[in-house]
Amino acid sequence: MSTATRPVKIRGTGSFTPSKVLTNEDLSKIVDTSDEWIYTRTGIKERRIASEEETTSTMGAEAAKKAIAAAGLTVDDIDMIIVGTMSPDMPFPSTACLVQTQLGARKAVCMDLQAACSGFLYIMEAATGFLCTGRYRNVLVIGSEKLSSILDWQDRTTCVLFGDGAGAAVLSLAEEGESGGIIDFSLGADGSNAELLYMPGGGCAIPASESSIQQRHHFLKMRGREVYKHAVRVMSQAAIEIVEQNGLRADQLSCVIPHQANMRIIEALSTRLSIPIERFYLNLDKYGNTSAASIPIALDEAVRAGKVKQGDKILLVAFGAGLTWGAALVEW
Ligand SMILES: CC(C)(COP(=O)(O)OP(=O)(O)OC[C@H]1O[C@@H](n2cnc3c(N)ncnc32)[C@H](O)[C@@H]1OP(=O)(O)O)[C@@H](O)C(=O)NCCC(=O)NCCS
Known part of the structure; x- marks a missing residue:
């Protein structure tokens, strides 16, 4: 190999x-x-x-x-x-x-x-x-x-x-001599908080049955307030850690592409990272939270709108059920 x-x-x-x-x-x-x-x-x-x-x-x-x-x-x-x-x-x-x-x-x-x-x-x-x-x-x-x-x-x-x-x-x-690329990842998970955001039915624990349908087990369930607090904490931690570990300062990032879940979570992230909100790419007003699709839709729109250019350092940062979270640093 x-x-x-x-x-x-x-x-x-x-x-x-x-x-x-x-x-x-x-x-x-x-x-x-x-x-x-x-x-x-x-x-x-x-x-x-x-x-x-x-x-x-x-x-x-x-x-x-x-x-x-x-x-x-x-x-x-x-x-x-x-x-x-x-x-x-x-x-x-x-x-x-x-x-x-x-x-x-x-x-x-x-x-x-x-x-x-x-x-x-x-x-x-x-x-x-x-x-x-x-x-x-x-x-x-x-x-x-x-x-x-x-x-x-x-x-x-x-x-x-x-x-x-x-x-x-x-x-x-990257080809020989080609510049840029993914610099680093920082992923995390905490399964002890699985029931803050989950869909109980449809797997082997609660297979589909008349009773599972009556109890609405085949729908997403969430404890919003608690999810909110965790989201702000772990997304900020992951973002700050990855920037520091790679010897960068937040002001060297041209663009932040956050998971588009909630504007207040993104504003809290902007404050904690000391990166002005204008440098965040935002489209959650148009699409809401599209889960795993949220970052790649935003990234594609940002690239096509010319907001991400060659040589730019960008930060991608997300949070979700699991609980899971992650950050990625990329030089475009
Ligand atoms: C969901 C969220 C917007 C709710 O906001 P909140 O300020 O925490 O609101 P609460 O859940 O405390 O509810 C406040 C009140 O609004 C009501 N309410 C909830 N949803 C409502 C809605 N869509 N419309 C009107 N009222 C609503 C509640 O019933 C509650 O009423 P009560 O005070 O009479 O009991 C917020 O908690 C949040 O964004 N959490 C993170 C969710 C998330 O991003 N999940 C995905 C992560 S990947």
């Missing part, structure tokens, strides 16, 4: 969001809520909702096509697909296998990785490890979620927060 020491580059990015928009106003007709409550508490104005035909795999495949094109590659160049999702098309086979066949990427080995909203950073680090073995040349990483399928549309404390969408990137080793 050969092990490579060159850094891993993000060669191209892509994203896809469904065309159906669900505004806060629309939501106020479904549950007892208001645009004012949702916007002031979260910063969300609207979110996208997938159609019946649109699934985690189809949205992931659309995002992937754009990422592969942006990388200047074809599907035949992709030798691994990793999908990060907590709303797979089905428990098995993996959503990555379903994406593979939709793309026609027959040479790719496929797997899913589940780290909830931190999923994209986890799959980026996994992809980096695989690339460093020297056995894979181009790994397609996809964060995709159809969260509307696991939301309880009678629970106003959760259904207003999330949306559907997908983001993707192609990762490969």
Whole structure:
């Protein structure tokens, strides 16, 4: 086995969001809520909702096509697909296998990785490890979620927060003499707090039954206040640690791409990192929290809007169910 020491580059990015928009106003007709409550508490104005035909795999495949094109590659160049999702098309086979066949990427080995909203950073680090073995040349990483399928549309404390969408990137080793690439990762997890944010039903602990359906076990459950406190603490810690460990100062970061869960969490992060909010890329007003898709959608939009340029140092930082969290430093 050969092990490579060159850094891993993000060669191209892509994203896809469904065309159906669900505004806060629309939501106020479904549950007892208001645009004012949702916007002031979260910063969300609207979110996208997938159609019946649109699934985690189809949205992931659309995002992937754009990422592969942006990388200047074809599907035949992709030798691994990793999908990060907590709303797979089905428990098995993996959503990555379903994406593979939709793309026609027959040479790719496929797997899913589940780290909830931190999923994209986890799959980026996994992809980096695989690339460093020297056995894979181009790994397609996809964060995709159809969260509307696991939301309880009678629970106003959760259904207003999330949306559907997908983001993707192609990762490969830097060429000889090529500058930039992923500098470092810092991932973490704390399973003792699993029940702060979870979906109890559908696995082997509570398989589908009449009673599990009556008890609404097949929907996402969350203790919002507690999640909020953990999110601010661990995201700030992960971000501060990775910047310091790499001998950088926060003011050297051109752009921060945070998991888009809640504007107040992002503002708290901005204060703790001493990085002005203007340097954060934000789109949660348009999409809400799209879990594993949130960072790759934001990254793709930032790149296409010219907000991330060659040589820029950027920070990606996320938090999610598990609990899980993570940060990544990248030189573009
Ligand atoms: C969910 C969240 C916005 C709630 O805000 P909060 O200020 O903590 O609000 P609380 O849960 O304490 O609820 C306050 C009141 O608003 C009510 N409320 C909850 N959701 C509501 C909604 N959509 N519309 C109107 N009122 C609502 C509650 O019932 C409660 O009413 P009460 O005081 O009469 O009991 C906030 O806790 C949060 O953002 N947490 C993090 C969630 C997150 O990001 N999760 C994903 C992580 S990846």
